[in-house]
Amino acid sequence: MSEEFLKCQLGFLGNTEGSAYLSQGKSTVSVSVVGPFEPKASKCMYDRATVDVTFRRKTGSITVHDKMLEGIMQSTCEKALVVEQYPRTTIVVTVQEMQDRGNLLSTCLNASCMGLMNSGIAMHHLYAAVSCAVTEKEEIILNPDETQINSSVAYLTLVFANTETRCLLTSHTTGEFSQKTYMDCMDKCYAASKEVFNFYQKVIKKSSIFN
């Protein structure tokens, strides 16, 4: 993963608790985190906070497929946050697509993690998403571009946590592959996720808190 690949700006929105603007290759996503605040009575849970993720497209309303991506982001975010610490509240994460040139899901997930970090809400762990494409010759391309995704036989997005042992958080796949290929992809994506965590660390160190 080259230096130029990931770019991030934290706290670029004034009226939110946390925000992040992340570009991964040619795809760009912005995230805002609001909360914890008091929700409507119907959404209120007395022993934990509710997490609400909304995904918005550049234009138009979201499709059924986007709804599935939203569900993936929702459960990944919810698990990372210490929801028991904020009872009777809700945390709203809004993910706005700025430009989609492949790897949208992994960009959204990484951006949401950065946004949550910036908000200062207590988290169990951080997470990093990495996408890879498998070509016909069974080669694995990490962070493929649009043409590579379209010509691939399988396309996987895997999310790992920053734990010492390898733990898979989320997996979303398209196309067909064998069990061995899946395990190979896991190895490669796990190695790449380490670089994403290094990037997180670098961005946080640069941000104003430590200066």
Add this chain to the structure above:
Amino acid sequence: MNSIKKNIQDTYTKEYLALNKRNDGRELMNFRDASLNLNTIHTADGSAVVKIGNTAVVCGIKAELGVPKAEAPDIGYLLVNIELPSLCSKKIRPGIPCDEAMQMTSFLNEVCNNCKILDLQQLCISVDKLVWVLSCDIYCLNYDGSVLDACLIALLSALQTVKIPEVKYDKETEETTVIENYIPLKVNSLPVSSTFGVFNEKYILADPTEEEEQLCVSKLTVVTNGSLIFSLHKPGGEFIKDSQIQNCIKHVNNRAKTICQLIKAAQ
């Protein structure tokens, strides 16, 4: 679910799990029995009813004529839609389709594309003018966990019962004549989906019931035909280790064989 009720059920289930049993008598990696009934709806072009334990879904397929997309003029449509009505479970409210139904619909459409379930070119009647549109409506009658698995079995077996008549299309007069010569659809592959519930980092339950799904922190769905994997879907939740994934895939492959036999035997 009410937290107090959940807490009681959680302890109850944990006591069972310590003995490697579940409260319905199954072992951790045992699946429920599936049953299948074909051609139950006579007004549809193909239909199937599937039961897995208490989960019941019905799938009906209607073939209609339509105009193909300009960017793909020689292929027909396969439209899959899952509906979770409020009668199937108490957690679903009447009104607009719930998020879960949308996510399941999207997942099933993705699986159909991944394993190229049908050769869509066989649905073409006249290039750029007329194609078959197969609308597959899946309706959940009883929601008792692993609905997606039942939906996929229902869709596959219903597709195999579809017979489409031969159609003659006159390009100049734009007239269509239907000849009563029915041809069955060719189904390419038999993907089988299996859901696992991750109870905690130690226990993984195969084919969870609704009650178990509520207690589980995350779900893992694997779609395979016995050798190739078409989807390994895990939307967030608790961590899962490599060995657990491999164990799940092993059990899915066995399950795929049983389900394939079931579908083949039903015809």
